[in-house]
Amino acid sequence: MPQFEMRVVVTGTGARTSVGRTALATAAAIRAGIAMFNEHPFMRDTAGNRMVVALAPYLEAHSLLPDRLAELAGPAAMEATSLLARSEGQKPLIPVFVGLPRVRPGRAKDLGVIAKRVRDDASGAGLRIGKVTMIETGHSAGAMAIQAAWDLVRSGAAEFVLAGGVDSYLEPETLEWLEANDQLHSAGPTNNSYGFIPGEAGSFALLATARAAERQKLSSSTELVIAATTQETKLIKTDAVCLGEGLAALFRALSGVPAMLRADHLYCDMNGEPYRADEFGFATIRSGGIFRDPSSFTTPADCWGDVGAASGPLFLMLADAAIKKGYAPGPILAAFTSSESGERCGFVARDRNVQETR
Secondary structure (H helix, E strand, O other), X not given: OOHHHHOEEEEEEEEEEOOEOOHHHHHHHHXXXXXOOEEEEEEEOOOOOEEEEEOOOOOOOOOOHHHHHHHHHHHHHHHHXXXXXXXXXXXXXXXXXXXXXXOOOXXXXXXXXXXXXXXXXXXXXXXXXXXXXEEEOHHHHHHHHHHHHHHXXXXXXXXXXXXXXXXXXXXXXXXXXXXXXXXXXEOOOOOEOOOEOEEEEEEEEEEEEHHHHHHOOOOOOEEEEEEEEEEOXXXXXXXXXXXXXXXXXXXXXHOOOOOOOOEOEEEEOOOOOHHHHHHHHHXXXXXXXXXXXXXXXXXXXXXXXXXXXXXHHHHHHHHHHHHHHOXXXXXXXXXXXXXXXXXXXXXXEEEOOOOOOO
């Protein structure tokens, strides 16, 4: 297959978070450091204080989790495919990969409503959706969906693939579970400053071969260079001491691309938990000079809270926005995600408008 066809580009992104209802609004909010942390309308911790969460203000606080996830995923998927929907000519069949949280307290086992919402919205926009594959691995699920889409496009099996993730910790049973596991950030009598702020989000990216994007007259500034997954065996919530071996292995896998050995900036899902910070520190030490500046990273959980399975696609959206708007620290942007079950998944994106000479 010609090299041109092997290149995978980002032709559209979409996002719905607590800080924005679109990709551009969310990216602008993250760049400005705007946080949307508020007291939950009715959930209280064991000390009687309102739980602090990053709730999407445009969703009904009492809505059930499957409905919340569908409302986050559907519009984000349609935003990501909007340019293709408006393009002329026959529309291709689009396979879909969706990252979801693992089964946990408060999470319905059947989340087929998400696939139905994406199919129905796409059909209304004149698009054709193929097989929808769910990946239920938590934090890394969305990034693993990106990797699966990248693999499919790169292999030539599909010209366009939609990949995303959706998650919400706002179900009451889930919030109580987080507090019971000492993962809920709180102040006052409970005083757990090392927990995280529960959030919710949905995000998608439409990947394509460079040739297919050109044929459909879809502009693209971002190339997805590589995506990979590794496994950590020293897991959070266990007595094992994590030394960042799984994450270091991921960094090495992502650096195995000619001229992409050093990333200019990193997006990650560190959320305030000591385990994640320690893991990143150890992995960075183990990985040598993979990053031009190891301190050049963005932790969007500071703004939109912990968004779990939606993290990876959101990071690709942030990278794409930074490249398009011209404020990226450099042409090579990387991201990683870490699941509690051990999956470590990430990717490297490149500004197509910059010739790499380093």
